Amino acid sequence: MKPAAPLLLLLPALVLLPLLVLLPGLVHGGGWDLIGEFLLAAVQPSTDPVVLESLLRGLGVTAGMALLGWCASLLIGIAAGLASSRLLWRTLIGHSWPAEGIRRLLAIPRSIHELIWGLLLLQVIGLQPVIAVIAIAIPYGALVARVVSDLLDSLNERNLQALMAAGTAPPAALLSAMGPPLLPGLISYGGYRLECALRSATLLGVFGLGGLGNELLLTLQSLQFHELWSGLWLLLAVMLSLEGVIGALRRRWGMPGRFSLRASGVGRRGRELVLAGLLLMPLVFGVGRALAIEPAALLHWQALPPIAPGGWQEALALPWPSLVFNTVLLTLLAAALAVGVAPLLLLLVAPWPWGQRLLQLIWAIGRLWPPPLTALLLLFVLKPGVITAALALGFHNLGILGRLLLEGSEAAGPQRQEALRCSGTGPRLALLYGRFSGLARSYLAYGAYRADVILRETVVVGLVAGTGLGTQLNQSLSAFAFDQLLLLLVAYAALTLLGEDLSDRARQRLLQQ
Amino acid sequence: MSNPGLNASASQSSPVLELRNVTVPGRQLPRLEGIHLRLDAGERVALLGASGAGKSTLLAVANGLLQPAQGEVVWSGERRARSSRARRRQQARIGTLWQDLRLIEELSVQQNLNCGRLASWGWPRALLNLLLPLESEACAQALRQVDLDPHLLSQSVGELSGGQRQRVAIARLLRQQPQLLLADEPLASLDPRLAQELLQLLLEQATAPRALLLSLHRPDLLQGFDRVISLRQGRICWDRPVAQLQTSDLEALYAGIAEPSLAR
Numbered sequence: 001m002k003p004a005a006p007l008l009l010l011l012p013a014l015v016l017l018p019l020l021v022l023l024p025g026l027v028h029g030g031g032w033d034l035i036g037e038f039l040l041a042a043v044q045p046s047t048d049p050v051v052l053e054s055l056l057r058g059l060g061v062t063a064g065m066a067l068l069g070w071c072a073s074l075l076i077g078i079a080a081g082l083a084s085s086r087l088l089w090r091t092l093i094g095h096s097w098p099a100e101g102i103r104r105l106l107a108i109p110r111s112i113h114e115l116i117w118g119l120l121l122l123q124v125i126g127l128q129p130v131i132a133v134i135a136i137a138i139p140y141g142a143l144v145a146r147v148v149s150d151l152l153d154s155l156n157e158r159n160l161q162a163l164m165a166a167g168t169a170p171p172a173a174l175l176s177a178m179g180p181p182l183l184p185g186l187i188s189y190g191g192y193r194l195e196c197a198l199r200s201a202t203l204l205g206v207f208g209l210g211g212l213g214n215e216l217l218l219t220l221q222s223l224q225f226h227e228l229w230s231g232l233w234l235l236l237a238v239m240l241s242l243e244g245v246i247g248a249l250r251r252r253w254g255m256p257g258r259f260s261l262r263a264s265g266v267g268r269r270g271r272e273l274v275l276a277g278l279l280l281m282p283l284v285f286g287v288g289r290a291l292a293i294e295p296a297a298l299l300h301w302q303a304l305p306p307i308a309p310g311g312w313q314e315a316l317a318l319p320w321p322s323l324v325f326n327t328v329l330l331t332l333l334a335a336a337l338a339v340g341v342a343p344l345l346l347l348l349v350a351p352w353p354w355g356q357r358l359l360q361l362i363w364a365i366g367r368l369w370p371p372p373l374t375a376l377l378l379l380f381v382l383k384p385g386v387i388t389a390a391l392a393l394g395f396h397n398l399g400i401l402g403r404l405l406l407e408g409s410e411a412a413g414p415q416r417q418e419a420l421r422c423s424g425t426g427p428r429l430a431l432l433y434g435r436f437s438g439l440a441r442s443y444l445a446y447g448a449y450r451a452d453v454i455l456r457e458t459v460v461v462g463l464v465a466g467t468g469l470g471t472q473l474n475q476s477l478s479a480f481a482f483d484q485l486l487l488l489l490v491a492y493a494a495l496t497l498l499g500e501d502l503s504d505r506a507r508q509r510l511l512q513q
Numbered sequence: 514m515s516n517p518g519l520n521a522s523a524s525q526s527s528p529v530l531e532l533r534n535v536t537v538p539g540r541q542l543p544r545l546e547g548i549h550l551r552l553d554a555g556e557r558v559a560l561l562g563a564s565g566a567g568k569s570t571l572l573a574v575a576n577g578l579l580q581p582a583q584g585e586v587v588w589s590g591e592r593r594a595r596s597s598r599a600r601r602r603q604q605a606r607i608g609t610l611w612q613d614l615r616l617i618e619e620l621s622v623q624q625n626l627n628c629g630r631l632a633s634w635g636w637p638r639a640l641l642n643l644l645l646p647l648e649s650e651a652c653a654q655a656l657r658q659v660d661l662d663p664h665l666l667s668q669s670v671g672e673l674s675g676g677q678r679q680r681v682a683i684a685r686l687l688r689q690q691p692q693l694l695l696a697d698e699p700l701a702s703l704d705p706r707l708a709q710e711l712l713q714l715l716l717e718q719a720t721a722p723r724a725l726l727l728s729l730h731r732p733d734l735l736q737g738f739d740r741v742i743s744l745r746q747g748r749i750c751w752d753r754p755v756a757q758l759q760t761s762d763l764e765a766l767y768a769g770i771a772e773p774s775l776a777r
Contacts, residue, residue, distance in 0.1 A: 005619040007643035351597070419615035422576045423689055424605030424632030429639050433628060437619040 005440035006432045012340030012447070015333060019387065026387055031380030034223065038377065041225035045233055055215055055231045062211035063238060064287040065129070066201035069136025070194045071284050076137055077144020078186075080106055084145055085152040087178070091160065091170050103149065110142035111496035112489065113456045115463075118204050119477055120485075123304070128297040132209040136200050140193055151185045152178060187253065187273070191246040198239060203370045203460065213370060220373055232369065239368045249276075305480045315484040318472060320491070327468035327495065330386050330393065331455040337394030338454070339447035342402040343436060346409070350427040359402065366399025371457065375465040389458070389465035397454055404446060408439045445510040452503035456496050469495075527590030528553045529693045529724040530575055535584035537570055537747075544747040545570050548584070552693070555721030559735055559755075560728040562744035563767060568728035569612075571744065572697045575726060576609045589692060605632035608691030610715070612698040614682040616670045622681055623666040626652045629688030655684040659714055676707050683714055694719055696727040700734065708734065732763045 003011065046052075082088055084103045086096035109117075118135035125131060160177035164170065205213020212231055219228040253273060308314075342363075349355025375392035382388045417434030421427065462470015469492055476484035530552040537545040545567050552558055560568050573579040574586055577593065577600070585592055588607065594600040608629075616625050623646035630648070631639055641647060646666070653663035659680040665673070673681065679699070686694065696715060700708040708731075716737045719725030727738075735741060735755055743750040743766045750766055 001645060004621070004624060004643040007640065010640075415611075415613065416615045416617055418578060419609065419611055420628060420631060422578050422604055422607065422609050423629065423691070424601040424603070424607075425628070426601060426632075429631050429634075429636070432639070433617060433620075433631065437617045440619070 004437070006436040008444060009343050009436050009440040010340065010432075012336040013344045015336035015340060016344075019333070019337075019390075022387060023382075026382045026385065028381065028383050034380045035377070037223075038225045038228075041229045042232075044226055045229040046224075046226040047230070048227075051227050051230060055212065055227075055234055058205070058212035058215040058231070059234055059238060061129075061291060062201045062205055062213065062235075063198065064291045065132040065136070065204070065209075065211055066194070066197040067287055068133045068284060068291070068293065069140065069201065070190075070197040071280070072133060072137035073140030073144055073193065073197070074190055076141025078148055080141060080145035081148025081152070085149040087153050087155075087157065087160075088174060091164070091174055099149070103146075106142045106145050107497055107500075108142075108493055109138045110146065111456070111493040111500070112139060113459050113492075114139050114200050115203060115207060115460055116473070116489070116492070118207065118209050122209070123477070123480075124301050125297060126302055127208070128294065129210060129291045130293050130295060130297050132201060132204045132211070133293060134298065135204060135209070136197055140197065140200075144189070144193060147189050148182070148186060151182055155181050183273075184253075188250055191250060195239070195243055195246065198242060199368060199370075202235065202368065203372070206370050206372055207463070216370070216373060217376075220376055232365070235368050236364055240364060304482060308481075308483075312483050315481070315487045318484065318487075323469050323472055324491065324495065326386050327455070327458050327462070327470070330389050330458050330462070330468050331451060331499070333386065333390035334393035334397060334458075335447065335451035335454045337390060338397035338401050338450065339444070341394070341398055342405045343443075345402070346405065347428045347431055350431045356406070360406065363399040363402040363406075366395045366397075367403065368399075369396065371396040371461045372464045375461045379465070384466035386467045389461040389467050392461050392465060393454060393457055396457075397450055401443075401447065401450060405439065405443055408443060409435050412438050441510050445507040448503045448506040448510065452496070452499050455499040459492065527587070529556075529589055529722070530726065531587040532571075532574065533585050533587065535571075535574055535581040535586065537574060537579060538582050539747070545574065545581070546747045548574075548747075548749060550742065550749070550752075552724045552726055554692075554724055555719070556740065557716055557719045557725045557738045558727070558740045558742060559738040560726060560742050560744060561730075561732060561763075561766060562728075564730075566744040567747040568744055569697055570747070572609070572695050572726070572728060575693070576607050576695050577604050601632060605689070606692040608686040608689045608694050610682055610686060610694070610696040610699045612701060614678055616678060616682055616685070618669070618671040620670065621646060621666065622656070622668050622670060622673070623649065623652045625670055625681060626655055626666075626685050626688045629685045629690075632689075651688065652684075655687045656681075658687055659684045675703075679703070679707070679711055680714070683711070683718075687718065692723055694723055694725040694727075696725070698728050698730065701730060712737065 080102070084099050084106060086099045089096045089099045114135045117138050118131060121131045121135055155178055160173055163173035163177050168176070201211060202213040202216070205211035205215075206217045208214060212235060216228060216231050216235075219225070219231065345359055346356070349359055371392045374395050375389060378388050378391055382391075412435055414435075416438075417430045420430035420434045425433070458468055459470035459473060462468040462472075463474045465471075469488055473485070473488050473492075476482075476488060528551045530550070532548050532550040535545055535548040535550075548571065550571075560571065562568050570579065574581055577586070580593070588603055591603060594603055617628065620628075620643075624642055627634075627642050627647060634642075638647065646652075649666065652666055656663050656665060661677060661680050661684065665677065665681075670678065670681065682699075694715065699715070700712060703711065712734055715725060715727065729735070735758070738755050740752065740754055741758055742752045743762070745766060751762060753762075
């Protein structure tokens with residue numbers, strides 16, 4: 001008895017059953033009027049010029065931080081990616097062991113969420129605009145490095161061997177043979193990371209690192225929902241425009257899609273690519289000046305308070321099993337929610353064309369709305385804990401996975417669904433059998449990757465929703481308990497590396513079947 | 514209302530398919546203009562025409578995928594139903610064999626065959642079919658009818674040969690048990706022997722109360738049909754019994770000199 005592909009897609013949604021049973025027990029009774037006010041304010045955002053000016057300034061800072069962090073991460077990522085490519089080392093020195101060592105080293109910055117990097121740098125350097133940029137650049141750079149090295153190592157080596165056999169010097173042969181096929185995948189992934197950078201910059205703002213996130217948090221805490229929605233709609237407009245432009249460029253330049261269902265071979269329109277790269281440079285310098293970015297500030301470290309006597313014993317006495325268990329549980333619940341609910345909602349609205357548009361809007365809000373703010377909103381009506389945190393994290397990731405599923409569904413083409421509809425099958429079953437069959441494995445494989453990302457993100461909701469390692473991290477940071485902090489970081493890194501390994505295995509298994 | 518405009522008793526003697534002055538403006542697909550067509554139970558009709566003549570558009574109108582801008586389509590005496598439920602009941606009686614087959618590669622042969630029954634199944638049954646493929650005996654019977662070994666039921670469609678896939682697509686139609694069989698160039702890209710075998714299979718299924726409308730490229734495969742309709746530039750050139758067909762008709766059709774207004 002082996003479930004067929006479309007059924008696999010629906011299995012994660014079973015998580016809804018225990019959640020629906022447990023949720024009524026979490027409701028604390030008050031706050032529904034606030035939720036009502038919040039929802040009503042969506043259609044009455046504030047148009048006060050003073051508010052709008054402040055929000056626009058914040059949005060500019062967020063977008064600037066995202067752009068700079070993204071550019072820095074690409075530079076770090078490409079350099080580190082090349083340095084960790086087995087193929088490159090094999091071609092240059094005949095061995096690939098340096099690549100293995102660098103790969104292992106890069107796993108550490110990759111495993112720690114940008115928010116933790118931001119909070120750590122804040123402690124060490126103090127509040128500087130450059131912190132948010134570096135906080136994004138470090139983990140993103142390590143992520144890009146992994147993708148670059150994986151892409152490079154998976155390319156066909158025949159062209160390289162042909163050039164080497166013809167006597168071409170190894171560096172020139174590498175550049176000529178591997179550069180062009182590497183470019184489409186790299187640019188496509190780079191575009192996706194820019195979207196992520198905008199979300200991360202907003203999130204960092206929520207935790208005091210500047211920009212629109214901070215404005216959103218303040219308006220939420222002071223219950224100024226009309227002002228909050230003005231900021232949210234502005235952010236939505238920027239995010240949708242960015243996604244639209246990146247999607248259009250990806251199609252125009254013939255880059256592979258995010259789901260890689262219709263992967264193109266080589267990027268087209270090379271001149272436009274070079275021109276876009278050249279235009280980016282003055283833009284980056286201009287934004288850097290406008291945000292008063294001072295890279296030299298990174299060199300001035302503040303003195304950290306000494307570790308209290310007996311601090312290590314206290315750190316070891318923390319309730320580690322429950323902290324780790326809650327973090328893992330939070331990851332699993334949020335991942336199952338995000339992966340399972342997206343196809344379920346698409347099936348639900350299948351008979352109505354407007355339903356899909358509505359879902360797109362809700363998912364877009366889910367993507368841009370930082371999970372800690374969702375958690376704060378949920379705390380108006382729910383008690384803090386794993387489920388509240390999972391709902392917040394699940395909603396955010398649902399926005400990302402829902403969009404991907406819809407993109408994949410559109411790329412798969414309507415033919416099989418149409419055929420079923422023409423034989424009288426209902427719209428929902430036609431979608432399930434006709435489209436989801438082909439998408440199931442690649443979607444679940446992406447879901448496995450997303451679960452790995454969600455594990456990293458647990459820290460973000462843990463900071464406000466009172467559960468898991470994130471909550472403890474917040475307490476240790478506030479108490480300047482650096483011994484605890486160090487152990488927590490080690491625990492987080494170990495957990496995320498383990499999660500990464502498990503998600504890799506799950507992904508490979510799903511894609512090989 | 515499942516039978517808008519006409520009463521149920523009329524459907525017993527009504528043609529299986531009737532197109533009345535159907536016009537489809539050309540945007541993405543070739544247009545159709547003023548098409549009148551009647552297909553009675555037990556009739557086997559071939560649709561001939563060069564590429565772009567409008568054969569696929571006509572079949573898309575006949576299976577309800579495309580709605581004509583003018584004119585109407587009537588299936589067994591029923592006009593296109595307004596409610597989605599009634600329309601689905603109408604469509605369940607129309608089976609289409611697509612040129613690209615449109616089988617679901619990721620599912621087993623049995624699950625694909627059962628796709629023909631999805632119109633009459635509820636959600637629980639349809640979901641269960643994805644866990645434990647249902648109605649094994651009926652599926653095995655459908656495979657036998659198309660000369661395939663029932664052992665193939667558990668295989669994935671992705672593992673089948675081209676000829677086996679064609680037969681599975683026909684078996685899926687048999688599971689659907691439609692009244693109207695439509696086939697859009699099902700024999701294109703097949704070798705002559707396989708094309709002849711599959712055509713024979715389709716013709717065998719088209720006995721009353723069923724009717725068959727099949728689009729073709731090749732006039733050499735017309736044996737076994739009752740009538741031939743030729744299309745050119747979205748209009749019917751002629752519509753006549755196979756027995757009365759002249760070589761000059763075909764030459765005129767493909768040479769492009771037949772006058773569209775000469776229908777019957």
